[in-house]
Amino acid sequence: MSALLEIEGLTKAYPGVVANDDVSFSIQPGEVHALLGENGAGKSTLVKMIYGLVKPDRGSMTLNGAPYAPSEPRAARASGVAMVFQHFSLFEALSVAENIALGMEHPPKPRDLATRIRDVSETYGLPLDPDRLVGDLSAGERQRVEIIRCLLQDPKLLIMDEPTSVLTPQEVEILFHTLRTLSTQGTAILYISHKLEEIRTLCDAATILRLGKKVGECTPREVTAAHMAELMVGKSLSVPARAESPPGEVLLQVSGLSLAPASPFGTTLRDVSLEVRAGEVLGIGGVAGNGQDELLAALSGETTVAADAISLKGAPVGGLGPNARRVLGLLCAPEERLGHAAAPDMSLTENAVLTARLRQGLDQRGFVNWGAARGFAQRVIAEFDVRTPGPDVAARALSGGNLQKYVIGREILQDPVVLVVNQPTWGVDASAAAAIRQALLDLANGGAAVVVISQDLDELLEISDRFCALNEGRLSPSRPARGLTMEEIGLMLGGAHGMHDIHAEAAT
């Protein structure tokens, strides 16, 4: 059998970094091929070259035996290569059909298009109503819009970039069904991920990248996840460890918190209640857009609420602003690193002042002590292994993982009573993520209460004592994290959000 796509020695260098160095592999028709690697390993650059977004410096590609060098995505699509991006490019105020028509070269008449969308969605088990507004869809449903947009072009190769990061476990199951159907019909899939278990269940072959180089190939079903992780990271990872200790007094209590969103497409928080004790990690799982940002804003004080809705060590703090809560020991690290947790164009020293001014005494009567601020920034850099030339570097010059270590470290070193973090390891490479999780556990061991809001369920099961799910602005009652199965968690997360698996039904 001849390969569908053959990649020979692809090399792409950017100023200061070689993104891809002599990468070669091939994809067979109908194969589900995983592209595995940490952030910054060069996965994105590689698929951008295949999709015609980036031109390789060297190397060649062959598609169906013919030379293939797409100059732009349109050429790639014409050759039968389609891609579903990690971040969707959809207009919330337009309907599904309108969004799909916008991405087509020659859109058919609206009625024909709606029929074709229904046909494709039934064939592949992706139920989707063409007339609904995208703004009303869940993340999983939005992803379907992107997938159907690709499938309408009848691709021979479908590239999927981290498709499961926004899905509940049940939604992942449905997606995998669809991908397997596609694969049996002869469509090859290039599947980018760093979730090893997923790759083991889904993929036929895997190519592993590290620092731009191909470091290995394997058949995922035949090797262990740990083996793949070692290939990907280049060293073995330690699983976060913590000492068992009985939980102490209640430090943070939220009772009956309801909050209307600030923006039209935001999520309303409905009657959220939780409590966290000293020495405890509470994990809040949920798919993005179910109220995580709103909950963090209410806890940080960016949105003030009724005074007694939130209490810290029994004292009401709901009416206080962010700085007053910091003084009392309630610290937060938001999800968005650039622009929310840190000002992009400011140096790390200036960003230290952003949240550490009051607790670290970085100012005297309003005058900033830049020497002390610099010292604190240096301490964060040293203790959290932030890779940067120094504290005078602008925040935006740091990689995502390094900036995340800085932002989390900045809060942890302030010795919080309660720390709330939102997506602490999103887009962070595996070794940095392990370091951040360990630091959170150490903080809890030291007697602080930690709340971790995350989409990464494996992460939550690994570090939290209790788990609860945030779904459409409602928080489920918490359950001990130990012994929870993915199935149970999936149901807590609202199952498949009203979507159902046609194949599974057909099988019964």
Next chain:
Amino acid sequence: MIRLEKRPTPSRGWVLGGPILAVVLTMIAGGIMFALLGKDPFEAIRIIFWDPLFDERFGAYSRPQLLVKAGPLILIAIGLSLGFRAGIWNIGAEGQYIIGAICGAAFGLAFYPSENVLIFPGMVIAGAFGGWAWAMIPAILKARFRTNEILVSLLLVYVAEAILASAATNWLRNPDGQGFPGSRNLARHPGTDNPELIANSGMHWGVVAAFIAVIAAYVIMNRHILGYQIKLAGQAPRAARFGGVDPNRLIILCLGVSGALAGMAGLFEVSGPSGLISIDFNVGYGFTAIIVAFLGRLNPIGILLAGLLMALTFIGGELAQLIMGIPAPAIQAFQGMLLFFLLALDVLANFRLKWRREAVA
């Protein structure tokens, strides 16, 4: 094809060298324009940049004019720059300047003909209050009702001009002025005058206030938490809220300070160089100060230099019209060139040029 690529951090060389190169490029381009008009380009450039300060015949008159013109520009621009850094756009400094002058003058004239030494300080406070109060209108509307401060502050300039006309022709008119519009001359009355402090220097209290404002703004922006919060709110509003900055407080503060400084500038002008409230009292300092603020890159030291440079081209331009008969539009084009080159080279401080040949498909 030329492409701009953002630098990770602004280039220090371009930040400092850019303005110098811009002046040189303006001299070259302007020189070509003057030559095409049939004027000696070297003489024209010399008259604009050199003679106002060092010429034996005109220097004595034009040298003091430098500080007289630069003073209000700098004082207003410093106030505006605080708001501009925070993303709060006070475009109506001209109106605050007028109201400040009227309030200050009214305070002084209320005690006429007393010559008490406390009157002038009282006028300064009244002027600052007038400008502050006028700026509070867009500030409170923005903080309470999210109105656009650009529109409100700008439109209030025309309201201020109407109040100025009514003051000059009616309720502040000089009772001994035989019915001519215009108030009593404050500059010629001891107690209400803002005198030249050093003979033939142009230095009056307004210039002193401008220098103090430069130093205070420098300290606030670089050392004080307030300057930090202003910068933070301008660069990353979401991070500012996370950092505990109250956006409404910043709106009131920034508009208030810029209004008070503009009002003070108006008072110093009406009690000194201008002398009296007249219908055409305002000559556009409030608008030109916006240019000065940006020319100085919203940096206090930069604003000081930009204000002086702007004043120099005004005086030099007038001189060139007078001596060489260069038409006024050509002088304005020349000033435009200076702005163009300064801003164009400013781009290079934050971006680098990349030359890229279009790849052959």
